[in-house]
Amino acid sequence: MVASATSLVFDDLKKGFNKNEVLARVVHFWEARSINKGGLLMGFELFLIDQKGTTIHAFIPANRIACYEEDLKAGVIYKIKKFLVIDNKTSYKVTSHKFLIQFTQQTVLAPTDHAGHDIERQNFRIRSYAEFNEAVNKNEDLYDALGKPVLINDENFNNGVTNKRIDIHMQLKDGPIVRVTLWGNVADNFQKKLMESVDKPMVLLATTMNPKTFRDVFCLSSTSSTRIFFDNDIEPTTNYLTWLRENGKDSEVTTSEVTKPETVTLSELHQFLQNDTPPTGTFCCFATIVDILPQYGWYRVELTVCDKENVATFVIFDKDTAKLAGRKAAEILEDAQDGENGVIDIHNSIPGCLEEIVGRTYKFELKFTPFNFTTPTRQTFTVTQILEEENNEVDNETDPLDDVEGCKEDHDEDDSEALDIQHKDKRLRHE
Numbered sequence: 078m079v080a081s082a083t084s085l086v087f088d089d090l091k092k093g094f095n096k097n098e099v100l101a102r103v104v105h106f107w108e109a110r111s112i113n114k115g116g117l118l119m120g121f122e123l124f125l126i127d128q129k130g131t132t133i134h135a136f137i138p139a140n141r142i143a144c145y146e147e148d149l150k151a152g153v154i155y156k157i158k159k160f161l162v163i164d165n166k167t168s169y170k171v172t173s174h175k176f177l178i179q180f181t182q183q184t185v186l187a188p189t190d191h192a193g194h195d196i197e198r199q200n201f202r203i204r205s206y207a208e209f210n211e212a213v214n215k216n217e218d219l220y221d222a223l224g225k226p227v228l229i230n231d232e233n234f235n236n237g238v239t240n241k242r243i244d245i246h247m248q249l250k251d252g253p254i255v256r257v258t259l260w261g262n263v264a265d266n267f268q269k270k271l272m273e274s275v276d277k278p279m280v281l282l283a284t285t286m287n288p289k290t291f292r293d294v295f296c297l298s299s300t301s302s303t304r305i306f307f308d309n310d311i312e313p314t315t316n317y318l319t320w321l322r323e324n325g326k327d328s329e330v331t332t333s334e335v336t337k338p339e340t341v342t343l344s345e346l347h348q349f350l351q352n353d354t355p356p357t358g359t360f361c362c363f364a365t366i367v368d369i370l371p372q373y374g375w376y377r378v379e380l381t382v383c384d385k386e387n388v389a390t391f392v393i394f395d396k397d398t399a400k401l402a403g404r405k406a407a408e409i410l411e412d413a414q415d416g417e418n419g420v421i422d423i424h425n426s427i428p429g430c431l432e433e434i435v436g437r438t439y440k441f442e443l444k445f446t447p448f449n450f451t452t453p454t455r456q457t458f459t460v461t462q463i464l465e466e467e468n469n470e471v472d473n474e475t476d477p478l479d480d481v482e483g484c485k486e487d488h489d490e491d492d493s494e495a496l497d498i499q500h501k502d503k504r505l506r507h508e
Contacts, residue, residue, distance in 0.1 A: 162179075228345060366434050
């Protein structure tokens with residue numbers, strides 16, 4: 078691509094007030110709001126791309142929005158001049174460029190004829206699981222995730238402004254299944270897009286996601302700049318969909334490459350069983366034991382468990398019975414028989430050491446096998462190990478996955494940086 082003779086490209090910019098013109102396409106723009114100030118609008122943020130395919134972040138303060146709002150449209154090419162060039166944000170970065178464009182009261186934003194201007198319409202920073210994992214909890218760059226949705230759980234979606242949430246279990250292109258959590262308007266827009274789709278999407282691309290861990294669970298959390306694309310919306314999703322079909326992967330989900338078991342709710346476990354192509358593999362679940370079922374015998378212990386959403390039956394064998402009760406099932410059986418002159422009804426009595434676990438909350442690791450999807454009668458889930466016990470001194474009715482403070486949508490830090498940008502504007506715009 079050859080840049081216009083009269084226009085700069087982003088890599089030509091120098092720090093300070095810039096009078097010269099740049100030619101750029103507005104790929105996307107979104108509102109920056111302060112959650113700490115009741116959703117106060119701080120300004121518009123823009124994602125721009127120039128004639129060389131270089132991207133940059135731009136910011137329009139709230140008091141300047143009215144000057145540009147009528148003409149501002151995603152996809153349009155503009156001539157932009159008389160703006161501040163400042164250092165890019167240090168966190169929640171949507172581009173890797175070192176600078177950020179700050180609009181001032183002098184900034185000119187003029188739409189131009191697209192003829193003769195060969196500027197890309199999109200630019201993505203798709204990353205692998207390993208790259209996301211390396212960036213986890215750093216709150217620095219916001220990368221894009223491409224994969225295949227396995228389960229879409231919108232049970233947490235409600236009419237509240239701050240609690241809108243949709244969880245998607247997505248198998249990334251390089252293998253692992255991860256939790257993708259969409260918040261607020263992003264969740265709302267996703268649901269509308271999903272309802273308008275004729276077919277369930279086979280491929281999904283989520284932009285500017287923030288990698289986090291919450292209770293040791295890897296999660297990709299949406300931000301205010303996140304966009305969602307399906308199947309044939311854009312070139313990367315179309316190419317991946319074609320690859321899936323050509324390699325016979327369009328109806329198959331493989332969980333054998335998951336590096337760490339994903340944490341799900343009981344409702345999600347039940348939903349997995351309803352899938353047309355249900356996955357097999359290992360998952361984790363926080364649940365509270367509410368009952369022990371002696372009618373099935375307690376050498377193989379069956380437990381009724383619950384979380385805030387649902388109820389299920391877990392099956393636990395000898396080694397994990399020992400972890401719960403402090404003793405192996407065989408030892409408990411032997412002592413019980415000694416105490417009852419060698420006679421005990423294992424289908425009607427529960428040892429005291431097992432009764433003590435009722436009401437306690439644990440993190441269980443569960444194994445999905447083909448049996449889970451073929452049995453026509455009662456559904457049970459086999460526990461492969463008990464990973465940890467929750468702090469059972471607190472209210473056990475609290476669902477650990479609904480404590481979303483650890484992985485909520487990232488606005489607050491963006492707001493503080495928006496304020497910093499406006500302060501820089503006051504210092505630099507007349508220099």
